Amino acid sequence: MKIIFNDSVIDNKIVEPDYESEFNSAKENGFETEIFSFEEIEDGNINNALKFIKTCEKIELGIYRGWMMTPKIYEQFYNGLLKKNIQLINNPTEYKHCHYLPESYDKIIKETPKSNWTKDISKNSILELSSEFGDKPIIVKDYVKSEKHNWNDACFIPNASDKNKVLEIVNRFIELRGDYLNEGFVFREFIELEFLTEHSKSKMPLTKEFRIIFLNKKVVQIFNYWDEGNYDSEKPDIDFFQNIAENIESNFFTMDVAKKKNGGWIIMELGDGQVAGLPDNANRNKYYNELNKNCVEHRV
Ligand SMILES: Nc1ncnc2c1ncn2[C@@H]1O[C@H](COP(=O)(O)OP(=O)(O)O)[C@@H](O)[C@H]1O
């Protein structure tokens, strides 16, 4: 099993510094590692991007760890690696399934806030979608990311029927996302969650959330989602979320779950496991050790 990492922007022979500790932990825990150029792949130079990756004699499984890619770029990456006999754990369809919220929404619909979405960012379409939420509070994000650290300016809308406010927040959101806007925007009903603290820098409200990582449909690890705030010992009901995970069309993904203020849990979002960040609190060595155990188990 190979783990394929982003290179550093300044030196294409070394790993991107943000992933250095993961790179070392992967090696220490029995994985082979490879490095490719993220910049080259984004520029469409797939052969150059993968030039330091050795071709395997026979097909081997790979996991990517690095920055998020659009599904289009991921497909080029996936196919380029296949030519070198490396098959990434998720094919392009599986990658997109957890990367874009609309793709997997039906699978989590009962446990996640009511959501709608569009690729049309005109005023009419913004107001048409927001009106479906009556006068409830909502949040806006794109198919992948929110502007959560600009909570009051570009994420949280206190009342969906306040048209001026809806337009103000969505326009600010679109402006801040700029070229990084993924596909379109999504509105979601805001759910009151158990409050932990305010983020020390952005002041966004941090609530009791966890990131559960599933590999081959089995839990690898559960992390506190935030690095700030006092989590008590309470953890989400893993069996419950494990059952939902069975229906998710991906071999490696994250499920972020949050505790509601009045009890009960919701699924906040899914993400592809290859591009999901580990919280700072995550012990990298333990994580790669668990990943390896899971891989060994599933190879038999
Ligand atoms: N529907 C919601 N109800 C309550 N809080 C929400 C809701 N959606 C997002 N949040 C808060 O905003 C944060 C970011 O939202 P998320 O969908 O995870 O976007 P991102 O991909 O940017 O992390 C969540 O971790 C949560 O704290």
Ligand SMILES: [Mg+2]
């Ligand atoms: Mg999130």
